[in-house]
Amino acid sequence: MINKKQIKEDYKSKKHPAGIFAVHNLTDNKMFIGTSRDLPSVLRRFQFTLKMGNFPFQELIADYKRLGENGFEIKVLDELELKDETEQETDKELKILETMWIDKLKKEGVLFYNKK
Numbered sequence: 001m002i003n004k005k006q007i008k009e010d011y012k013s014k015k016h017p018a019g020i021f022a023v024h025n026l027t028d029n030k031m032f033i034g035t036s037r038d039l040p041s042v043l044r045r046f047q048f049t050l051k052m053g054n055f056p057f058q059e060l061i062a063d064y065k066r067l068g069e070n071g072f073e074i075k076v077l078d079e080l081e082l083k084d085e086t087e088q089e090t091d092k093e094l095k096i097l098e099t100m101w102i103d104k105l106k107k108e109g110v111l112f113y114n115k116k
Contacts, residue, residue, distance in 0.1 A: 016040065018090055019079035020101050023050070023113075025063050027071050032060055032113040033102060035094035037087065039076055046074050060113045077101055 016038040023032040023046055036042035049055050050064050050072070064072060078097055082090065102115050 017076075017079050018082055018094060020077040020094070020098050021046075022075055022077050023060065024073045024075060025060075025067065025071065026073055027067055028063065028111070029109065030063070030111045030113055031105065032057060033077070033098065033105070033115060035091075035098050037090055037094070039079065043074055043076070050074075057113045 017040065018035075018037045019039050020033065020035055021039060021042060022034075025031065034042070050061070051069070053061055053065070055061050055064075078101060080090065080093055080097065085093070102112070105112075
């Protein structure tokens with residue numbers, strides 16, 4: 001018999017890669033950039049929500065409809081090497097890393113859907 005409670009506990013205790021991700025409009029060089037403590041899940045969620053047209057940033061949805069799936073790349077920009085950090089420590093490190101990436105990408109001329 002499958003022990004659902006044990007499966008759930010095993011999943012919660014498993015370390016997921018955390019880091020910075022981006023949805024990159026390859027034509028207009030615009031990005032939606034964000035952080036996640038579970039990169040694989042957030043990448044799958046973004047692929048799904050973009051295809052369904054259900055996304056809070058309507059400018060991104062409009063561009064996705066105009067350019068199609070091939071006009072975008074969903075990618076991991078950076079991963080944190082996690083050891084025994086608490087969630088708060090991880091979130092703080094992710095915020096610092098995200099700020100560094102935003103500064104770097106702005107210097108390269110990238111525009112953002114969600115960051116100014």
